[in-house]
Every structure is written in structure tokens, then in C-alpha cells.
Amino acid sequence: MTTVVESRPVKAAVVRAERGAFSIEDATIAAPGGDEVLVRIVAAGMCHTDMVIRDQIYPVPLPIVLGHEGSGIVEAVGERVAGLEPGDHVVLTFDSCGFCRTCQHGVAAACRNFNPLNFAGARNDGSHALSFASGSVNDRFFGQSSFATYAIATARNAIKVRRDAPLELLGPLGCGIQTGAGTVLNALRVSAGSSFAAFGAGAVGLSAVMAARVAGATTIVAVDVVPERLSLALEIGATHVVDGRKEDVVEAIRALAGGGVDYAIESTARADVAAQAVAALGARGTCAIVGASAPGTELVCDINDVMQNGKTIRGVVEGDSVPAFFIPQLIDLHLQGRFPFDRLTRVYAFDAINEAAADSEEGRTIKPIIRMPS
Numbered sequence: 001m002t003t004v005v006e007s008r009p010v011k012a013a014v015v016r017a018e019r020g021a022f023s024i025e026d027a028t029i030a031a032p033g034g035d036e037v038l039v040r041i042v043a044a045g046m047c048h049t050d051m052v053i054r055d056q057i058y059p060v061p062l063p064i065v066l067g068h069e070g071s072g073i074v075e076a077v078g079e080r081v082a083g084l085e086p087g088d089h090v091v092l093t094f095d096s097c098g099f100c101r102t103c104q105h106g107v108a109a110a111c112r113n114f115n116p117l118n119f120a121g122a123r124n125d126g127s128h129a130l131s132f133a134s135g136s137v138n139d140r141f142f143g144q145s146s147f148a149t150y151a152i153a154t155a156r157n158a159i160k161v162r163r164d165a166p167l168e169l170l171g172p173l174g175c176g177i178q179t180g181a182g183t184v185l186n187a188l189r190v191s192a193g194s195s196f197a198a199f200g201a202g203a204v205g206l207s208a209v210m211a212a213r214v215a216g217a218t219t220i221v222a223v224d225v226v227p228e229r230l231s232l233a234l235e236i237g238a239t240h241v242v243d244g245r246k247e248d249v250v251e252a253i254r255a256l257a258g259g260g261v262d263y264a265i266e267s268t269a270r271a272d273v274a275a276q277a278v279a280a281l282g283a284r285g286t287c288a289i290v291g292a293s294a295p296g297t298e299l300v301c302d303i304n305d306v307m308q309n310g311k312t313i314r315g316v317v318e319g320d321s322v323p324a325f326f327i328p329q330l331i332d333l334h335l336q337g338r339f340p341f342d343r344l345t346r347v348y349a350f351d352a353i354n355e356a357a358a359d360s361e362e363g364r365t366i367k368p369i370i371r372m373p374s
């Protein structure tokens with residue numbers, strides 16, 4: 001189905017300087033071509049990776065429109081798009097190529113072309129969907145740049161969702177929540193009756209806690225240093241919490257889980273915490289490393305502990321998810337009351353985007369959601 005639209009006015013939040021603020025600016029967005037879809041953004045979650053780029057820990061070019069947890073309504077589709085049409089409710093997720101070896105194996109989150117598709121700041125041909133009077137601004141962040149009233153995505157990374165779900169809250173399912181829940185359900189495949197620990201009780205770790213409960217783990221430990229996060233963890237599925245500032249984390253988990261946990265997720269991106277997560281595993285346990293640390297960060301652990309206890313350490317991106325299946329599954333679980341991710345969220349108006357960033361970084365809000373003006 002083809003819909004012809006002219007370019008249209010957009011308001012977009014631009015980061016112009018390293019560690020700089022978001023400034024809301026006027027732009028225009030092109031009509032979708034080929035396999036692209038134009039989405040009116042209803043809301044977009046704010047994820048730690050947005051801050052990683054703002055702070056230039058990853059070398060993604062500035063100035064840029066960030067935002068990679070968009071939810072919205074399809075306004076128009078390019079001539080090669082099948083399966084999406086205007087009016088569809090969509091969650092925007094990471095982009096992938098669909099033809100590399102790992103995509104062919106169904107692991108699009110490990111796409112060989114992940115970086116050029118999600119972090120280049122432009123389409124593959126170097127062009128931009130957004131035009132600013134002030135000059136060139138990078139976009140296409142995670143195939144979307146959804147801190148804006150409209151975004152261009154592709155048919156691969158715009159996931160159609162059921163219309164009775166709360167669209168304004170769904171964007172974080174496209175990255176942070178998918179990462180935590182997918183690591184538990186898709187990558188680790190946490191089993192009923194097993195033990196699990198989440199190192200870091202932010203959006204990723206708490207999503208993992210909720211998913212571990214869905215999976216039937218009977219010992220679920222959340223580790224953090226923020227008391228409010230630990231009490232929320234207990235409300236949404238943790239059976240125990242450990243305050244990293246007050247307790248010896250490894251000893252505490254070993255005592256709670258019969259010598260160590262079967263599964264762990266490390267989402268803090270801190271090398272010392274990752275080492276604790278490996279040490280806290282029991283025999284044959286697996287630790288998933290999911291936090292985005294600075295390039296060159298090294299994990300130091302006891303080789304004999306890993307070898308003699310048959311431990312596994314593995315990296316996971318985006319929860320090993322196939323988003324077209326997994327995001328609708330999470331929505332179904334949510335609507336059944338079994339995955340209360342809304343407990344992590346707080347909604348901010350678009351012009352309060354800098355307040356949302358500050359609240360997130362200072363631990364006052366776990367998952368900010370930026371609501372676009374309609």
C-alpha cells in the first residue's frame with residue numbers, strides 16, 4: 001500500500017554538544033520511501049544508551065536527534081512496505097538488516113550491520129530523514145530518532161501491536177524492557193524452580209526480575225544501592241534484595257541461593273559488579289552481561305572459579321529478541337497483569353525532557369517516558 005505525503009513539520013529534541021542539554025527545535029521530515037514508514041510518535045522512553053551517546057562514550061556523531069524507544073501510529077508507508085498500513089499502532093525497536101548470517105539465524109539483535117544501521121546517524125546512503133534550517137543534524141538513531149513528533153523507521157523495526165494496549169507506555173518495550181525480559185526468557189531461558197539474581201535494579205534489571213517471576217524462578221534476588229529501587233523490586237517479583245552498600249553481595253547471594261544462583265544478569269556496566277555477578281553464580285550457572293560500558297572496559301574474574309564450577313559468561317544484546325514476536329508477547333503478559341512494567345515508568349511532557357534526563361540519572365525515575373504533544 002502506498003500513501004503519498006509531502007514532507008511535514010516536526011519538533012525534535014537535538015543534542016548539539018557533548019553532555020549538553022536537549023533543545024527542542026523545528027524541522028521537517030521527508031515522506032517515507034521504499035521500505036520506510038512514517039510514524040507519528042505518541043511517546044518515547046528514555047534509555048541509558050541515549051545518555052551514553054549524549055556523553056560521547058560511544059562515538060556516534062553530534063548533533064543528533066536521539067530517542068530509540070518510540071511508540072506511535074503509522075501515518076504513511078513507502079511503496080515496498082508490506083504488513084503495515086496507516087493507522088497501525090507500532091513500537092519502534094532496533095534496526096537490523098535481515099540478510100546477514102546472524103539475522104538469517106533469527107538473532108537480529110546480533111546483526112552484523114547493527115552499528116551502521118543504528119549508530120551511523122544517517123541512512124546507509126548518508127541522507128537524513130529530518131531537515132533543519134540550521135544545517136545538518138544526525139538522525140536515524142536506532143533506525144528511528146524518536147525524541148520527535150514524527151519519525152521515519154523501517155518496516156523491519158516498526159512492530160505492529162494490539163490496539164487495546166496503552167500505546168503511550170509501550171515504547172520502552174522496544175529496548176530497555178525487552179533487553180531485561182528477553183535476556184531472562186530468550187537468552188538465559190530461566191527455568192521454573194531455579195534461582196536468579198539481577199545486578200542493577202534499573203529498568204533492565206527490574207524487567208529481568210519481572211520476567212524471572214513469569215518464568216517461575218523461586219529465588220529472585222535484586223542487587224542495587226538505591227533503597228527505593230530495592231523496595232520496588234520486592235513489589236514486582238523479587239523474593240530477596242541485597243543492598244550493595246551494606247552487605248557483601250557475593251556472600252549474601254551464596255547464602256540465599258544454596259551456594260550461588262543458577263542465572264544472573266549484569267546491567268550496571270561496571271566491571272567490579274560484573275565480577276561479583278560471576279562470583280555469585282553456583283555450579284553450572286550462567287551470567288549474562290548486558291550493560292553498555294566504555295570501549296576497552298575489562299572483566300577480571302577467577303579463572304579457576306569459572307573452570308572448576310563450569311560457569312558460563314555470555315554477552316546479550318536486546319535480550320536476543322525477535323521483536324516482532326517478543327514485543328507482542330510482553331504486551332499480552334502485561335495485559336494479563338503478569339508483567340507490570342508500567343510500575344517502572346513516569347511520563348513527562350516533551351518540553352520537560354531535560355528534567356526527565358536529570359531524574360533518570362539521579363535515580364528518581366527508573367524509566368522516563370516522553371509524551372509528544374498531539
Ligand SMILES: [Zn+2]
Pocket residue numbers: 096097098099100101102103104108110111112113114
Ligand atoms: Zn543482519
Ligand SMILES: [Zn+2]
Pocket residue numbers: 047048049050068175176
Ligand atoms: Zn536502549
